[in-house]
Amino acid sequence: MNLAPQSTTPAVEHALLWLRADLRVTDNTALNRAIASGLPVIAAYIATPMQWYQHHISGRQIDLIERRLLVVKQQLKDINIPLLTLECDDFQAVPDTIINLCQQYQIKVVYCNRQHPWNEKQRDIAVEQALIAQDKQWHCSDDYCALPPGSVLTKQQQMYKVFTPYRNAWLTQFLKHNYQPVTNSDKVTFSQQCLNLLEGDIATNCNIQTFHYTKQDSLLWPVDEGVIQQRLQMFCETKAEYYQQQRDFPAIDGTSCLSPYLAIGALSARQCLAALTETLPQCVEINKENGGFVWLSEVVWREFYNHLLDSDDRLSKNQPFQPYTHHVQWLENSDHVHAWQQGITGFPLVDAAMRQLAATGWMHNRLRMITASFLTKDMLCDWRIGERWFMQQLIDGELASNNGGWQWAASTGTDAQPYFRVFNPTTQSERFDPNGEFIRQWIPELKSVPDQYIHAPSLWSGFGSVDYPLPIVDHKQMRVLAIDSYKQAKTWHESQREA
Structure with a gap:
């Protein structure tokens, strides 16, 4: 009986970029580390509709995420990275979904950016344990905040409980280390298998699917990269200087309106701070008459609340701080x-x-x-x-x-x-x-x-x-x-x- 010769070519191993609240290609720590691994990279976004319902996520935000994923898919394709979108019920089902991906596409290592709510942290612990059991590697980076949780502490090495002293300590840390957006690596490993993935093997899964969730129209918020960056730049150049005088009057268009992009990670805190400090270098001076400083303080409030959430699990569990x-x-x-x-x-x-x-x-x-x-x-x-x-x-x-x-x-x-x-x-x-x-x-x-x-x-x-x-x-x-x-x-x- 004649047997066809068996291929002795080993399967190509891949790195998996798991996107969550970081829907951008520019200034994405996990993406850069995945690229730097030297392995061909596959990206994935895992929708969890039942978890979204439990967390009361708005239908508009899910619609915004779907639309933004189409942009990210093209941006990743431009650097030879295919993007898969998958769906499972909730966080409990995520570890099996990740393991199945690893087995299907010979994934050796998973890269992602850390999230701070308690449920998300428990999900990540379960995924890490499942990967270790399969002899896979796990790398989770701090990326959601400009300064990672745990880096701004009192002299007693405890989390600040009042904003103003926290902000002062945050500014000291920020100026000392000059936190800037991370530069994208241009060394994207390219292989014939990666080309196959882009062109055929998983092309059907690369279509951004409509998630099973009750959505509302988010079209008031453009998702194109150029428009988002232009909004940030225009705010810094034309509104930030007057933010202190205009921000409290809802009939005036005096705020940045960038919060939806920060929430889904289409824009990073580092990018906001870099654009602001480049346009208004004096904004880092503690001067309440300085509009740039007041907007910077709003970014620091976001950091404060995320650092608190990370340090105190009660805040993820419907419990009061007091x-x-x-x-x-x-x-x-x-x-x-x-x-x-x-x-x-x-x-x-x-x-x-x-x-x-x-x-x-x-x-x-x-x-x-x-x-x-x-x-x-x-x-x-x-x-x-x-x-x-x-x-x-x-x-x-x-x-x-x-x-x-x-x-x-x-x-x-x-x-x-x-x-x-x-x-x-x-x-x-x-x-x-x-x-x-x-x-x-x-x-x-x-x-x-x-x-x-x-x-x-x-x-x-x-x-x-x-x-x-x-x-x-x-x-x-x-x-x-x-x-x-x-x-x-x-x-x-x-x-x-x-x-």
């Missing part, structure tokens, strides 16, 4: 919650902000603070309800910043100030939307209300002809009740500790 606030007696009023979600509370700036969120998946940062304060202080509603709703709506939702912002507003987190961090929604409206321009944009039924009543339309004599609700709460009464509730919770907590 233990005594476990005992705040939240009110349960589903009608009020519904009114807040739909933008029909009778407080115009709150309602305009919530309608902007529903229509676009984005909200101005000053308005995030106002609406969060309203829910937690004027309605005395559990902050976790608001945190979850925002994640379900926001195109830029990410756990660290969303949780950090909500706990800041609810006075359950760091920098907690429960006795005076109670925003008056009417005076905030008068101060930051003085002519009611933003209000009228999002609440057309108030267009006929005179300027002097736009912030409290129920006081206008013609209010009866306006299809707009009366205020659902009395701010003065709820402010007193909220402060008293926090005081009672703290007193009870301290008495239990002493007992």
